[in-house]
Amino acid sequence: MNCAFALDRIRIVLSRPSHPGNIGAAARAMKTMGLTRLWLVSPAAFPDPVADARASGAGDVLASARVVSTLEEALAGTVLAAAVTARRRELSLPRLNARAAAAELVPWTERGEIALVFGNETSGLTNEEVGLCAMPVTIPTSPDFSSLNLGAAVQLLSYELRMAVLEPAAVYTGDPQPQPATHDEVEGFLAHLERAVTESGFHEPHNPRRLMPRFRRLFGRVRLEKEEVGILRGMLSSFQRKAE
Amino acid sequence: MNCAFALDRIRIVLSRPSHPGNIGAAARAMKTMGLTRLWLVSPAAFPDPVADARASGAGDVLASARVVSTLEEALAGTVLAAAVTARRRELSLPRLNARAAAAELVPWTERGEIALVFGNETSGLTNEEVGLCAMPVTIPTSPDFSSLNLGAAVQLLSYELRMAVLEPAAVYTGDPQPQPATHDEVEGFLAHLERAVTESGFHEPHNPRRLMPRFRRLFGRVRLEKEEVGILRGMLSSFQRKAE
Numbered sequence: 506m507n508c509a510f511a512l513d514r515i516r517i518v519l520s521r522p523s524h525p526g527n528i529g530a531a532a533r534a535m536k537t538m539g540l541t542r543l544w545l546v547s548p549a550a551f552p553d554p555v556a557d558a559r560a561s562g563a564g565d566v567l568a569s570a571r572v573v574s575t576l577e578e579a580l581a582g583t584v585l586a587a588a589v590t591a592r593r594r595e596l597s598l599p600r601l602n603a604r605a606a607a608a609e610l611v612p613w614t615e616r617g618e619i620a621l622v623f624g625n626e627t628s629g630l631t632n633e634e635v636g637l638c639a640m641p642v643t644i645p646t647s648p649d650f651s652s653l654n655l656g657a658a659v660q661l662l663s664y665e666l667r668m669a670v671l672e673p674a675a676v677y678t679g680d681p682q683p684q685p686a687t688h689d690e691v692e693g694f695l696a697h698l699e700r701a702v703t704e705s706g707f708h709e710p711h712n713p714r715r716l717m718p719r720f721r722r723l724f725g726r727v728r729l730e731k732e733e734v735g736i737l738r739g740m741l742s743s744f745q746r747k748a749e
Numbered sequence: 750m751n752c753a754f755a756l757d758r759i760r761i762v763l764s765r766p767s768h769p770g771n772i773g774a775a776a777r778a779m780k781t782m783g784l785t786r787l788w789l790v791s792p793a794a795f796p797d798p799v800a801d802a803r804a805s806g807a808g809d810v811l812a813s814a815r816v817v818s819t820l821e822e823a824l825a826g827t828v829l830a831a832a833v834t835a836r837r838r839e840l841s842l843p844r845l846n847a848r849a850a851a852a853e854l855v856p857w858t859e860r861g862e863i864a865l866v867f868g869n870e871t872s873g874l875t876n877e878e879v880g881l882c883a884m885p886v887t888i889p890t891s892p893d894f895s896s897l898n899l900g901a902a903v904q905l906l907s908y909e910l911r912m913a914v915l916e917p918a919a920v921y922t923g924d925p926q927p928q929p930a931t932h933d934e935v936e937g938f939l940a941h942l943e944r945a946v947t948e949s950g951f952h953e954p955h956n957p958r959r960l961m962p963r964f965r966r967l968f969g970r971v972r973l974e975k976e977e978v979g980i981l982r983g984m985l986s987s988f989q990r991k992a993e
Contacts, residue, residue, distance in 0.1 A: 533896070533898070534901060536891065536893075536894045536896075537890045537891055537894055537895065537896060537897050537901070538890065538891060539891035539893070539894075561896060561898075562894060562896050563894065563896075604912065644908075645911065645912070645915065646781045646782065647780065647781055647782060647783035647911075649780075649783070650780045650781055650783075650806060650807065651781060652777070652780075652781060652805060652806050652807075653781050654777070654805075656901075657777075657778060657781070657900075657901070657904045660901045660904055660905065661904065661905065661908055664888075664905055667889065667891075668848065668889070671889065701988075702984055702987065704991070705984075705987040705988050705990075705991045706987055706990075706991065707983060707984050707987035707988075716980070719976075719977070719980055720980075723971060723973075723977050726971055727967060727970055727971035729967075732963075733963065733967050736960070736963055736964075739951060740946055740949075740951050743946065743949040743950055743951035744945075744949050744951075744988040744991075744992070746949075746950075747948070747949045747950065747988075747991075747992040748988070748991040748992050
């Protein structure tokens with residue numbers, strides 16, 4: 506695999522970072538591993554001289570950072586998103602450790618851009634944010650002291666991604682791969698599904714019973730292909746027409 | 750291997766660190782990975798409130814740190830010492846990357862204590878210091894920007910040592926696993942799906958367009974859970990009732 510090409514298709518997304526110093530540390534950590542695409546979702550302070558100082562020689566990564574207001578915007582156009590989370594969630598998928606996740610993520614760069622999402626320093630990612638990502642990832646810290654700071658977490662994952670690019674897995678990737686659905690296409694399907702099950706009475710918005718998070722978990726896990734999204738939406742439309 | 754036992758026999762040695770903040774960051778990085786034995790060779794400032802602040806919850810690692818005046822003292826009693834160095838030296842041994850080094854180092858903890866030595870932030874290790882260590886180690890950074898700070902270097906090596914001790918399963922096994930659907934349950938759902946899409950007109954049995962094989966591929970790939978089969982069948986029933 507072309508190393509620079511693969512690394513160039515990886516977005517590091519920091520959601521709602523509180524401290525500009527951590528943004529700078531993340532930029533420096535990324536650049537030491539050859540990553541350059543930094544996305545910031547509603548940062549508390551950016552640009553900021555503290556971020557510039559901590560970035561050291563990685564000011565170019567800060568200068569080209571994309572600032573957006575929602576995680577959805579940061580994930581638009583990606584083919585796979587992973588959420589770094591220290592805790593287990595209800596209804597979540599099994600978490601992969603950082604090394605296994607990097608090995609799974611890197612081959613997806615042949616199909617399009619991927620994203621690795623880090624949460625706020627104090628509160629982490631919300632369940633909704635984790636729900637937007639198809640792969641939960643965890644760093645195997647000591648159970649007695651799991652207090653990795655944000656820069657350190659970005660450093661470790663960036664390192665594992667670089668190692669996975671340098672030493673690709675022994676899985677044969679020459680087989681033609683079907684085209685994955687983009688993040689936007691999957692979200693469009695989930696919105697259509699929600700309308701259809703609301704119309705049919707299966708989903709009661711005032712009594713949601715965690716139905717939509719369960720669907721999101723199921724259809725996130727399967728990594729839908731572009732053609733499959735078309736089939737599923739065609740099926741939903743046929744049910745809606747029949748009911749009219 | 751007993752994890753705590755192995756990690757307890759690893760010394761992290763910082764030689765002539767200039768900035769107390771980096772000593773604190775190193776202590777925090779070590780503790781997140783279960784390492785506790787910090788040795789400081791002629792630190793410019795220690796103890797220091799800046800080190801305490803950066804250590805965050807790892808003040809105990811700082812409190813038990815051993816301060817000595819020469820690297821020889823820090824290595825006394827060890828059975829193997831490795832030197833972390835970014836540059837190749839004349840006459841030096843071939844450098845191992847961080848992962849390979851961790852895999853070679855960890856089994857030595859069964860024989861005694863080992864040490865991993867990090868140099869000064871600006872000048873690195875001297876040739877004499879590297880010469881005291883039997884194994885040169887390097888972190889495979891980007892050739893364009895190899896500026897890892899001392900805390901980040903300690904974080905990455907501590908992580909690799911922990912991974913080498915744990916050899917953990919790819920999937921984080923602390924998470925409870927949901928109950929998978931049985932083969933019969935999945936087949937029951939696919940038969941239900943076929944009836945529903947035939948009634949809605951989306952599936953035309955005389956012109957099947959490979960629809961059912963595509964559904965079978967999608968829902969086979971996702972490894973449905975028992976509860977998910979119940980939800981999907983409930984959804985199909987709601988569409989069928991609505992159409993009546």
